[in-house]
Amino acid sequence: MENHFDKRLDPTKLVLGAKSVISLQYNYFPEKGNTTNSYKISKYAYGEDYHSIIKAKLYELLNFMQEQIGELNARVFTDSAPIMERAWAKKSGLGWLGKHSLLITKQKGSFFFLAEIIVDLPLNYDAEITTSHCGNCTKCVDACPTQAILPNNTVDGSKCISYLTIELKNELPSAFKNKLNNWIFGCDICQDVCPWNRFAIPHTEKKFNPHSNLHAFTKNDWQEITEDVFKKIFKKSAVKRTKFSGLKRNISFLKKC
Numbered sequence: 001m002e003n004h005f006d007k008r009l010d011p012t013k014l015v016l017g018a019k020s021v022i023s024l025q026y027n028y029f030p031e032k033g034n035t036t037n038s039y040k041i042s043k044y045a046y047g048e049d050y051h052s053i054i055k056a057k058l059y060e061l062l063n064f065m066q067e068q069i070g071e072l073n074a075r076v077f078t079d080s081a082p083i084m085e086r087a088w089a090k091k092s093g094l095g096w097l098g099k100h101s102l103l104i105t106k107q108k109g110s111f112f113f114l115a116e117i118i119v120d121l122p123l124n125y126d127a128e129i130t131t132s133h134c135g136n137c138t139k140c141v142d143a144c145p146t147q148a149i150l151p152n153n154t155v156d157g158s159k160c161i162s163y164l165t166i167e168l169k170n171e172l173p174s175a176f177k178n179k180l181n182n183w184i185f186g187c188d189i190c191q192d193v194c195p196w197n198r199f200a201i202p203h204t205e206k207k208f209n210p211h212s213n214l215h216a217f218t219k220n221d222w223q224e225i226t227e228d229v230f231k232k233i234f235k236k237s238a239v240k241r242t243k244f245s246g247l248k249r250n251i252s253f254l255k256k257c
């Protein structure tokens, strides 16, 4: 997070002559969730990796813009560069930042990815939403099993199950015993309990649909998963980020709890 901090603050360091950040969102809320009593995978990772799917759509939009306007200096991003995606989305009027730090909209909740086109084109800008619609609610803060949600809409990344199960390269610290709530890749708890997600509508992106076996997996199936099965089920999935060894580490840790 400390790398490229100058770029994080200044989009002209990513795109020369940048004048606008176009913020976009892409729904990943699935029709069907994890099976109760089994291990859980975050909704965003059920199907194919979102990076390539969303990037293809961003290029489609950028090409359309260039057909209408002429050549532009622009780059497209989703979760792939030092950009403060939530801060830009808020500034673009897409929604507000919930106490769990994620962007929420009144119409759709929060189960969507953020993406941007940074372009050297001046535009008419939407107004920022400055009101939070969290009110006195603290459901996400109360439900987080590792107390990772801190005051002022921030998350202590090193305590977040998403970081522990995906990004952490070492052994899982014993302090998190009995706290991972059966999550083996990512965590959706703070979003599942958020009242605004009752407005979430299932996505229509076929590539986000899970492999037909994913929801049928019992705890036993997960504990016995082989590298071949892992490669089949998660062939194009974001779950590959944790690698077979990482997923096995998470499963063994939960088995011991």
Ligand code: B12
Binding pocket: 001, 009, 042, 043, 044, 078, 079, 080, 081, 082, 083, 084, 085, 086, 087, 088, 097, 100, 101, 102, 103, 104, 110, 111, 112, 113, 114, 115, 153, 154, 155, 156, 157, 158, 160, 162, 163, 167, 185, 186, 187, 188, 190
């Ligand atoms: C690092 C990271 C994580 C870390 C840390 C999370 C955290 N809350 O900080 C970990 C691994 C824990 C994580 C987990 C998850 N993540 Co994540 N993550 C990121 C990532 C790559 C960077 C975030 C970042 O830069 N933080 C640093 C701070 C400084 O910047 P910021 O987040 O933009 O916003 C703050 C600052 O900008 C500040 N601010 C405003 N103005 C200014 C001005 C100045 C000068 C400064 C210094 C600061 C500042 O206010 C903002 C709010 O606090 C982003 C993608 C991206 N490039 O933004 C995805 C992203 C935030 N993650 C996302 C998702 C989906 C998740 C998970 C839900 C995945 C999962 N199911 O497991 C969980 C949710 C956990 C949670 N409650 O946050 C989505 C969120 C979509 C949404 N609706 O908001 C993003 C945007 C990826 C994407 N493109 O869709 N994530």
Ligand code: SF4
Binding pocket: 100, 143, 144, 145, 146, 147, 148, 149, 155, 159, 160, 161, 162, 187, 188, 189, 190, 191
């Ligand atoms: S994703 Fe899970 S561990 Fe991370 S802040 Fe939300 S509830 Fe807590």
Ligand code: SF4
Binding pocket: 098, 099, 100, 104, 133, 134, 135, 137, 138, 139, 140, 141, 190, 193, 194, 195, 196
């Ligand atoms: S659960 Fe409540 S406090 Fe947390 S983000 Fe949703 S509305 Fe805001």
